[in-house]
Amino acid sequence: MNTMEKPMTNGIEKAWLPIQASRSARNTINPIRRIVDRMKINPNPAKEMISLSIGDPTHYGNMLPPLEALEGILQSVQLPTSHGYVPSFGTLDARKAVAQLWSRSNYTLKPENIILTSGCSHALEICIKCLADPGDNILLPRPGFSLYITLCESLDIEIRFYDLIPEENWQINLTHLESLIDDRTRTIIINNPSNPCGAVYSEEHLRNIIHICERHHLPIIADEIYADMVFSNQQFHFLAMLSENVPILSCGGMAKRFICPGWRIGWIVIHDRHNLFKDTVQPGLLDLSSLILGPNSVTQAALPYILSETPDSYFMDILNQLRTNAEYFYNSLVNAPGLQPTMPQGAMYMLIRMNPSDYNDIENDKEFFTKLLCEESISCLPASVFGIDNFIRIVLTTPTEKAEEACHRILEFCRRHAKSIT
Numbered sequence: 001m002n003t004m005e006k007p008m009t010n011g012i013e014k015a016w017l018p019i020q021a022s023r024s025a026r027n028t029i030n031p032i033r034r035i036v037d038r039m040k041i042n043p044n045p046a047k048e049m050i051s052l053s054i055g056d057p058t059h060y061g062n063m064l065p066p067l068e069a070l071e072g073i074l075q076s077v078q079l080p081t082s083h084g085y086v087p088s089f090g091t092l093d094a095r096k097a098v099a100q101l102w103s104r105s106n107y108t109l110k111p112e113n114i115i116l117t118s119g120c121s122h123a124l125e126i127c128i129k130c131l132a133d134p135g136d137n138i139l140l141p142r143p144g145f146s147l148y149i150t151l152c153e154s155l156d157i158e159i160r161f162y163d164l165i166p167e168e169n170w171q172i173n174l175t176h177l178e179s180l181i182d183d184r185t186r187t188i189i190i191n192n193p194s195n196p197c198g199a200v201y202s203e204e205h206l207r208n209i210i211h212i213c214e215r216h217h218l219p220i221i222a223d224e225i226y227a228d229m230v231f232s233n234q235q236f237h238f239l240a241m242l243s244e245n246v247p248i249l250s251c252g253g254m255a256k257r258f259i260c261p262g263w264r265i266g267w268i269v270i271h272d273r274h275n276l277f278k279d280t281v282q283p284g285l286l287d288l289s290s291l292i293l294g295p296n297s298v299t300q301a302a303l304p305y306i307l308s309e310t311p312d313s314y315f316m317d318i319l320n321q322l323r324t325n326a327e328y329f330y331n332s333l334v335n336a337p338g339l340q341p342t343m344p345q346g347a348m349y350m351l352i353r354m355n356p357s358d359y360n361d362i363e364n365d366k367e368f369f370t371k372l373l374c375e376e377s378i379s380c381l382p383a384s385v386f387g388i389d390n391f392i393r394i395v396l397t398t399p400t401e402k403a404e405e406a407c408h409r410i411l412e413f414c415r416r417h418a419k420s421i422t
Contacts, residue, residue: 003032003100003252005094006174009039014362016320017318019180021092023313024154024155024156027153027154027156028150028153028154034285035245037377038131040151041370041373041374043373043374043377043379044375044376044379046375047376047377047409048377049377049379049403050312050378050379050398050405050406050409051199051379051395052378052380052395052398052406053379053380053394053395054395054396055118055195055256055265055348055349055395055397056261056397057256057259057261057264057318057348057397058259058260058261060397060398060399060402062321062397062398062399063259063321063397064259064316065258065263066258066259066306066310066311066314066324068304068306068309068310068311068314069260069297069310070266071305071309072302072303072306072309073298073299073302075148075213075302075305076298076301076302077283077298077307079301081301082087082297082298082301083297083298084297085293085294085413086294086295086297086300086419087294088286088289088290088292088293088294088378088389089114089115089116089285089286089289089290089294089298090114090115090116090267090294090295091116091156091300091301092111092325092381093301093303093304094116094301094303094304095111095112095114095116096111096302096304097112097303097304097307097308098114098116098222098267098268098303099111099113099114100268100307100308101214101317102227102252102269102309103237104238104241104252106241107240109269112273113270113288114267114269114270115131115267115268115270115285115289116265116267116289116294116300117253117265117266117267117268117289118264118265118266118292118295118296119255119261119264119266119294119295120223120225120251120252120255120266120267121147121254121266122266122292122295123252123253123266123267123268124147124151124189124223124251124253124326125135126150126152126268126285126288126289127187127221127249127251127255127268127285128152128155128187128221129155130221130281130284130285130288131154131187131219131221131249131281132152132186132187132243132245133157133383134156134157134184135156135157135158135184136157136158136184136185136186137157137158137159137184137185137186138152138157138160138184138185138186138187138188138189139160139161139162139177139180139181139185139188139189140152140159140160140161140162140189141161141162141164141172141186141189141190141191141194141386142161142163142164142169142386142387142388143160143164143196143299143351143383143386143387143391144151144164144189144191144194144195144386145191145223145386146195146385146386147197148189149381149387152395158284160185161387161390162176162177162291163181164194164197164199164416165175165354166339166351166391167344169199169200169413170198170342170344170351171195171205172190172201172205172209173267174208174209174212175304176280177209177212178212178216181216181218183213183294185216186218186219186258186299187218187219187220187221187361188209188213188219188220188221189220189221189222189223190206190217190221190222190238190239191223191226191347191389192206192221192222192223192224192239193226193229193230193236193345194226194346195225195226195347195348195349196341196349196352196386196393197344197347197349197353197385198326198342198344198345198346198347198349198350198351199344199345199346200230200235200236200345200346200347201230202237203235203237203242206237206239206242206310207242209239210246210361211240213246214245214246216313218249219246219249219276219277220239220243220246220247220248220249220291220370221248221249221251222239222240222248222250222251223251224236224238224239224250224251224252225251225252225253225255225256225266226256226257226346226348227257227346228257228281228315229256229257229318229319229346229347229348230319230320230345230346231319231322231323231326231344231346232319232323233345234346235346235370236346238250239365240271242267243271243273245273245274246271247270247271247272247273247274247276247277248271249268249269249270249271250268250269250271250284250340251266251267251268251269251308252267252269252325253265253266253267254266254299254303254306255263256274256347256348257315257318258306259318263296263299264295264296264299265295265296265299265300266295266419268285270282274356278327280391289334292344314397314409321397322348322396322397324400325396325397325398325400325403326343326344326350326396327343328400328403328404329341329350329396329403329407329409330343330350332407332410332411333407333410334350335414336410336411336414337358337359337414337417337418338354338355338356338362338414338417339352339353339354339410339414340352340353340355340361341354342356344396348395348397349393349394349395349396350392350393350396351383351392352391352392352393353390353391354368354390354391354392355390356390358418358419359414359417359418359419360417360418360419361417362417364382364384364389364390365382365383365384365389365391365392366382366384368382368392369381369392371413371417372413374408375414375416376409376410376412377409378395378410378413379411380392380393381393384407389419394406
């Protein structure tokens, strides 16, 4: 018996057995959080730790929410109406603000098209729960955001991965995608702009995806948390704006575009031109939103002010920082032994292929991650957590001086472990 444990003394003869967690709890595994939160690896104490692993743009303080967002929060926290329960699907004013943000000249959203959630991850969870039952299957991108897997496995939903093509800027292999569909397929998750790839899909590519779903009568869950976070030579297209017949649940939020992931405000935008969601899916989404009794009330109260008053110059400044870092990492690492970066088109990430055959003692991406952390105090993520081997993902939100230092250390690390050229 553990010396810290005390024997039961209440006279009950039958000994207690360890309490078992539920199937759902046992199946809920977040690969990224397991690496980051439970990591036992010790970085090099002689070198300052530089994190390129977690997509929290606030980590170093060089990227912060807009002043208008802070003003909105200060105003709303002083309102006596901001501190109580709110409708589980969001206040009317907040839903109006989101509808106005994403309406276009040829497509007007209404507040009833919007459900507010506790972050985009909560929006994704509600959509998956609403569209699929245990034993059904959902198609997910590979590589893709690992939370999709966590959510599906927790709900006992079968996962089928469709491949992205690294040589084609991570476009979807449409033939492979369509081959996975059967009568138990309930939806497809499309992530654009994408994590971890930094890909931005063209209008033509998105229309091809929609055509496949139309042929098979499949709704789409569009993870568009990085909407409009594209670099200057790219254009972002909302998937739903291109779809005439396929109903789409678009998941988004404030976290990345407004640099405030901890504020926990996300949303589901329901695009349903032919009322295919009307009778069961839309009421189901509303019912599922009631499980947490609504997202943060203070942030909701500030939302109309934040969305209407934040200037375009703020977003341009953030994108310029991301693009500058992307170009610096790419140009610095493109000639590193064993590495082959892909220049991202948007979002906050870069995937870098690593070739184990170019190294003396590194056999895969996990070993690259471990040794880089131990030797150089640089934390990246092995892309195996995203479903693809022998790539690493770096985050592009670091300050310039830390990006420069990180590249210097990564280059030294690669040269130190590289096989000699004879």
